[in-house]
Amino acid sequence: MGVALGLKKDELKNAKEYVNEVLALVKKKNPGETEFHQAVEEVLHSLIPIIAKHPVYMDNGILERLTEPERLITFSVPWVDDNGKTHVNRGFRVQFNSALGPYKGGLRFHPSVNASIVKFLGFEQILKNSLTGQPLGAGKGGSDFDPKGKSDGEIMRFTQSFATELNKHIGPDIDIPAGDTGVGAREIGFMFGQMKRLRGAYEAGILTGKGLEYGGSLVRKEATGYGTVYFLNEMLKDAGLSLNGKRVTVSGSGNVSIYAMEKAAESGATIVACSDSDGYIYDPSGIEIATVKRIKEEEGKRISEYLKTHPGAEYHSGCSGIWSLPCDIALPCATQNEIDENDAQMLVKNHVLAVAEGANMPSTKAAKDLFVKNNVLFAPAKAANAGGVAVSSLEMAQNSMRLRWTFEEVDQHLQKIMKNIYQETKKASEEYGYPGDLSVGANLAGFKRVADALVSQGVV
Ligand code: NDP
Numbered sequence: 291m292g293v294a295l296g297l298k299k300d301e302l303k304n305a306k307e308y309v310n311e312v313l314a315l316v317k318k319k320n321p322g323e324t325e326f327h328q329a330v331e332e333v334l335h336s337l338i339p340i341i342a343k344h345p346v347y348m349d350n351g352i353l354e355r356l357t358e359p360e361r362l363i364t365f366s367v368p369w370v371d372d373n374g375k376t377h378v379n380r381g382f383r384v385q386f387n388s389a390l391g392p393y394k395g396g397l398r399f400h401p402s403v404n405a406s407i408v409k410f411l412g413f414e415q416i417l418k419n420s421l422t423g424q425p426l427g428a429g430k431g432g433s434d435f436d437p438k439g440k441s442d443g444e445i446m447r448f449t450q451s452f453a454t455e456l457n458k459h460i461g462p463d464i465d466i467p468a469g470d471t472g473v474g475a476r477e478i479g480f481m482f483g484q485m486k487r488l489r490g491a492y493e494a495g496i497l498t499g500k501g502l503e504y505g506g507s508l509v510r511k512e513a514t515g516y517g518t519v520y521f522l523n524e525m526l527k528d529a530g531l532s533l534n535g536k537r538v539t540v541s542g543s544g545n546v547s548i549y550a551m552e553k554a555a556e557s558g559a560t561i562v563a564c565s566d567s568d569g570y571i572y573d574p575s576g577i578e579i580a581t582v583k584r585i586k587e588e589e590g591k592r593i594s595e596y597l598k599t600h601p602g603a604e605y606h607s608g609c610s611g612i613w614s615l616p617c618d619i620a621l622p623c624a625t626q627n628e629i630d631e632n633d634a635q636m637l638v639k640n641h642v643l644a645v646a647e648g649a650n651m652p653s654t655k656a657a658k659d660l661f662v663k664n665n666v667l668f669a670p671a672k673a674a675n676a677g678g679v680a681v682s683s684l685e686m687a688q689n690s691m692r693l694r695w696t697f698e699e700v701d702q703h704l705q706k707i708m709k710n711i712y713q714e715t716k717k718a719s720e721e722y723g724y725p726g727d728l729s730v731g732a733n734l735a736g737f738k739r740v741a742d743a744l745v746s747q748g749v750v
Contacts, residue, residue: 295723297342305342309334312353319358323406325626325651329413330357332655336730337737339722344741350749352741359412361385362405365455367433369448372441380404381452383431385465386412389743392463393429394419394679396470396499397456399477401436408432410626411470411650415679417736418672421711424683429465431456437472449480457485462495462689468682469499471625474545475511479504494689498682507685509700510678515549515648516701517677518621518669520708522646523557525667525728528716531643534558537574539617541565541609542624543586543593546648546675550621551579563615565624566593570612573603616640623648631656638664647671662727673715673732680707 316330334353341347367379382405385393395415398407412430419426435448459465469478478499485496494505502508509516519533526532538559540547543566551561560576566586571577571593578600585595594605606612613620613633620642622628626649629637634657637645645661646669647653653661661668684703688694695703711732718738719731 295339295343297339301342301345302338304345305338305348308341308348308353309338312357315354316357320406320409323409325406325410326413328655329410329651332729333413333417333733333737336724336733340734340737340741346745347741350745352744355744355749356387356416356737356740357413359384359386359409360388362409363459364405367435367448367452367455369444369451371444379433379435379448379452381431381433381455382408383456383459383465383467384408384412384429385459386428386430387416387740388427389740389747390420391425391427392461393465394426394468394682395428395430396432396468396678397473397477398430398432398470399435399437399472400432401434403432403434407626414650414672416740417733418676419679420736420739421673421714421732422676422680422683422707423710424680424707426679426683429467430470431467432470432473435472442476445477446480449477450484453481453484454488456481457488460485460496462493462686466495466682466686467497468679469545471544473499475499475501475506495686498685500685505685505689507681507688507700508695508697509704510681510685511545512549512552513681513704514546514675514678515551515623516553517680517704517708518546518550518623518646518648518674519553519557520677520705521669521674521712522554522619522621522644524709524712525646525669526644529667531667532557533619536560536618536643537562537616538619538621539563539612539615540621540623540648541570541612541628541652542622542649543582544624546678547621547623548579548583548586550623550648551577551582554619554621555579559619562617563612564593565609565612567609567624568592569594569605569607570609571596571603571605572612572615573600575602577603613637614640618643620645621648622652624652625649626651627654629653629657631660633657634660637661638666642666645669646674648675650675658729662729665726668728670729670732672736673711673728676711677704677708680704
C-alpha cells in the first residue's frame with residue numbers, strides 16, 4: 291500500500307501506531323462490547339494509508355473523535371401488556387457524529403439490542419451516510435423489546451412509551467430516526483402519532499419511513515433491497531457479468547430481503563432460497579416472491595408456511611445451513627455475523643461469484659477475508675445497503691419542499707446514488723493500493739468526507 295502512495299516507512303509506522311493506540315483506547319473505554327470493537331477494528335485498520343498520507347487527521351484526533359459517540363442516551367420504556375402486567379424494556383439512541391448533518395439512522399426492536407449493538411450500527415452509519423453524498427450525520431437506536439408474538443395493542447403501547455422519551459432528543463434539524471429490524475411502517479406510524487401529540491405540531495421531518503398518506507416517500511420501503519441489487523449490478527457489470535440466469539440465495543425474509551429478491555428476480559435471477567430466524571426454504575426452480583410477501587408482510591407468519599402453497603419446496607430448520615446451498619450469488623440480508631468462516635468456505639467451495647451485503651456487518655472478518663482471497667466479488671454493507679438511508683434523505687427533501695416525487699423519480703435518484711457509491715468506493719480502493727477490495731474502498735471514501743469536515747469545523 292505504501293508503495294502505491296509513495297509513503298515512507300516512518301509515515302506508515304506512525305499511522306499504524308496511532309490506529310493501534312486508538313483501538314486499544316476504544317476497547318478499554320467500551321469493555322465487553324464485542325460488536326462495536328469488531329466494527330471499529332475493521333474500519334480503523336483499513337484507514338492506515340489515508341492517515342499516513344494526511345497527518346492532519348492524526349494532529350486533529352480524528353479517529354478518537356470518530357469512535358466516541360457525541361451522545362449515548364439510554365432510557366427505560368415501561369409498558370403494560372394485554373393481561374395488565376407491567377414490563378420495563380431499555381431504550382437507546384446513539385447520536386454518534388454530526389459532522390455532515392443532523393444525526394440519521396434507524397431504530398431496531400430486537401431482544402439482542404444493547405449498547406454494543408447500537409454503537410456498532412451507529413459507527414457504521416457514519417461512513418455509510420457519508421458515502422451517500424447526502425447531508426447526513428449518523429445515529430442509531432432501538433430497544434431490547436421483542437415484537438414477536440405481541441398483539442397490535444401491545445406494540446402500540448410499547449412504541450408510544452418509547453416515542454415519549456425519544457421525542458425529547460430528536461427534531462428535523464437535530465436527529466431523524468427511521469426503521470430497522472423490527473421497526474416498520476406500523477411502528478413508525480405509532481411513533482409519529484405520539485410525537486405529534488407531544489410536540490403540538492405536525493413536523494413531517496422528525497422521522498423517515500413514514501406511510502405514504504402522511505409524508506412518506508415512494509421507494510423508501512424498497513430502497514435498501516433495491517439499492518443493494520443496484521450496487522451488485524454495477525459490480526457485476528464491471529467484471530463482465532450480470533444477474534441474468536444466476537441462482538441467488540437471500541437470507542432473511544424481512545424488509546431488505548424481500549425487495550432484494552424482487553429486484554434480483556427482475557434482473558433475470560432465480561431466487562433459490564430465503565429464510566427467517568427459525569429456518570430456510572429452498573426451491574431450485576425459483577421462490578415465488580409474492581407468496582413470501584404475503585406470509586411475512588401481510589400475515590406476519592413463519593417462512594415454513596411457504597410449503598403449504600408450494601409443496602415442491604424444501605424447508606430446513608436452523609438458518610445457517612442456507613449458505614451450504616449451491617448458488618452463484620449470496621445476499622446476506624438478515625443480521626450481523628450471519629456468515630462465519632465455515633459458511634464462507636462452503637460458499638467458495640460451491641463457486642459463489644459474488645456476495646453483496648444487504649444486512650449490516652453480516653460477514654465476520656474471517657469470512658470477508660476468505661471472499662477477497664478467493665476473488666469472490668464482495669459488496670460491503672456500508673456501501674451496498676446505503677440505499678435505505680439515501681431514500682430517507684430524499685424523503686426529508688420532499689418533506690421540506692412540501693411535495694412528492696413519483697416512484698420513477700425517486701428510483702432514478704436511488705440508482706444514480708448507488709452507481710456513484712460504487713464508483714467512489716472502487717476509486718478509493720485503487721487510489722490507496724487495494725484494487726478489488728471494495729470493503730477498504732468504502733471505508734476510505736466514507737472516512738475522507740467526514741474527516742475533512744471535522745478538520746474544517748475545529749475542536750469544539
Ligand atoms: P426485518 O425485521 O424486516 O427482517 C429481518 C429478517 O431477518 C427477518 O426475516 C428475520 O426473521 C430474519 N432473521 C433475523 N435473524 C436471523 C438469523 N439469525 N438468520 C436468518 N434470518 C434471521 O429487518 P430489515 O430487513 O429491516 O433489516 C435486516 C438487516 O438489514 C439488518 O442488519 C438491518 O440493520 C439492515 N438494514 C436495514 C435497513 C432498512 O432500511 N430496513 C437499512 C440498512 C440496513 P424473523 O421473521 O424470524 O424475525
